[in-house]
Amino acid sequence: MKIEKISDNIIKVTISLNDLEERNIDIQSLTYNTSAAQELIWDMMEQAENQYGFDFSNANIVFEPASDLTEGFIITITQLDEDTDFDSFNKYVKKKLKKNGLVVKQKGRRIIYPVRIIYGFNSIEDILNIVDKLYSLYSGESYLYKMKNKYYLLLKSTKAINYVQLESLLSEYGEKVFNTWFFEGYLNEHGQLMIEKGAIDVLNTYF
Numbered sequence: 001m002k003i004e005k006i007s008d009n010i011i012k013v014t015i016s017l018n019d020l021e022e023r024n025i026d027i028q029s030l031t032y033n034t035s036a037a038q039e040l041i042w043d044m045m046e047q048a049e050n051q052y053g054f055d056f057s058n059a060n061i062v063f064e065p066a067s068d069l070t071e072g073f074i075i076t077i078t079q080l081d082e083d084t085d086f087d088s089f090n091k092y093v094k095k096k097l098k099k100n101g102l103v104v105k106q107k108g109r110r111i112i113y114p115v116r117i118i119y120g121f122n123s124i125e126d127i128l129n130i131v132d133k134l135y136s137l138y139s140g141e142s143y144l145y146k147m148k149n150k151y152y153l154l155l156k157s158t159k160a161i162n163y164v165q166l167e168s169l170l171s172e173y174g175e176k177v178f179n180t181w182f183f184e185g186y187l188n189e190h191g192q193l194m195i196e197k198g199a200i201d202v203l204n205t206y207f
Contacts, residue, residue: 003044005052009079013044016073044077054079073182115140115157117167118183119174120150126173127153128207133169135204137162144199147191152177153199154184 002014048054062078140157
């Protein structure tokens, strides 16, 4: 694990797959409320305090995960001012989304954040059982991966989506992956990309 100081309130933590293996943390447990994942986070913060004098005791903290296939996984930790109010915090998050190319749309007073969902399926037949309903319900990019005899459907969209209906349908045959940002990088490195961008369209049309 490597920690770098980017500015007075930002640090970058690089975590390799070897780091995870040494701690017996699998790629899906990083966002679960497990003792191993919590220990990793506390270790990151403790090292940052020891190396650079960061004090996280009374600060708002933003964790931003991203995958880097040459280095591993990167977590940017931003320490906001102690007196940062909720509105300022919300503006900060929306600014970061725009900066990273994730469009934030406003419709009236309702903020629509980008969809980024991954579900795992035991067989391609499980996906085919719901693909016709997905086709009419979902609008956006869709990717199909295969890894270790399991299939993964990645959905990316900046359009308004009925989350409840969409996830209810996906969960009929699939299992949600909760650490989307990390796992997407893991799939790109270790999985096989079978259909890019238009997986739902292709499966609905030809199968």
